[in-house]
Each structure stands twice: as structure tokens, then as C-alpha cells.
Amino acid sequence: MVLVWAGCKQPAKVAAxxxxxxxxxxxxxxxxxxxxxxxxxxxxxxxxxxSFIIGPDGTCSSRVVFSPPSGGDSTREVKxxxxxxxxxxxxxxxxxxMTTGTVEGDGFTMNNEGMIFAYRK
Numbered sequence: 001m002v003l004v005w006a007g008c009k010q011p012a013k014v015a016a017x018x019x020x021x022x023x024x025x026x027x028x029x030x031x032x033x034x035x036x037x038x039x040x041x042x043x044x045x046x047x048x049x050x051s052f053i054i055g056p057d058g059t060c061s062s063r064v065v066f067s068p069p070s071g072g073d074s075t076r077e078v079k080x081x082x083x084x085x086x087x088x089x090x091x092x093x094x095x096x097x098m099t100t101g102t103v104e105g106d107g108f109t110m111n112n113e114g115m116i117f118a119y120r121k
Contacts (some may be wrong), residue, residue, distance in 0.1 A: 017086050020103040024119030026050030044069055052108060052119045058082055060091060
């Protein structure tokens with residue numbers, strides 16, 4: 001009599017879409033570590049810090065602290081609603097246009113007018 005052990009193979013686990021909800025700190029703009037000085041639309045400015053908050057209710061907000069060449073610090077805060085498709089978020093900004101972003105692990109990357117903003121939780 002021959003006894004055969006058939007191994008039970010567990011079904012492959014499919015990675016769930018990452019949960020984007022949380023607060024992210026700005027770490028780089030166009031690959032330049034923050035703080036950094038950038039050219040944008042013929043203007044030079046220094047990006048000092050930033051944050052991006054993704055809420056569980058379909059809202060998000062962005063806050064960036066920067067210095068124009070004239071000196072002093074300025075803060076730009078904007079709010080949006082977002083839709084999610086897997087790891088991709090599409091943001092519709094109040095009184096502005098739309099941008100897209102991607103959540104990957106503890107990171108969030110957004111293309112804003114051709115500039116790549118990278119954030120980490």
C-alpha cells in the first residue's frame with residue numbers, strides 16, 4: 001500500500017489596495033529634497049516644508065510653506081475632493097483644476113502642473 005500525501009497549497013494572496021488615509025510630509029519636489037529652491041513658471045522660490053492630508057471622507061488638503069525671492073515665508077493651503085481607483089487618487093481642487101496622485105506603501109506622489117511632489121507618512 002502506498003500512502004500519498006497531497007500538500008494543500010494556500011491560495012495566492014492578492015495585495016489589497018493601500019489605505020491612503022493619513023497625514024503625509026513633503027519630502028521632495030521634482031526629486032529635490034525639501035527644503036529646496038525651484039524654478040516654476042519663470043519664478044524662483046524656496047519650498048521649505050509641506051503636508052498632505054487624505055481624509056476617509058473623500059476630502060484632502062495640501063499645505064506648502066515657501067519663500068519667494070522677495071523674502072518672508074508664505075503658506076498656500078488648498079482643499080479638494082478625491083476619487084480613488086486602486087492606488088490612484090484623482091483630486092478636484094476648490095477653485096482650481098484636477099491632479100492625480102498615487103499611493104504606494106507609506107508614500108504618496110502627486111503630479112501638480114508638471115511638478116512631482118513626493119510625500120511620506
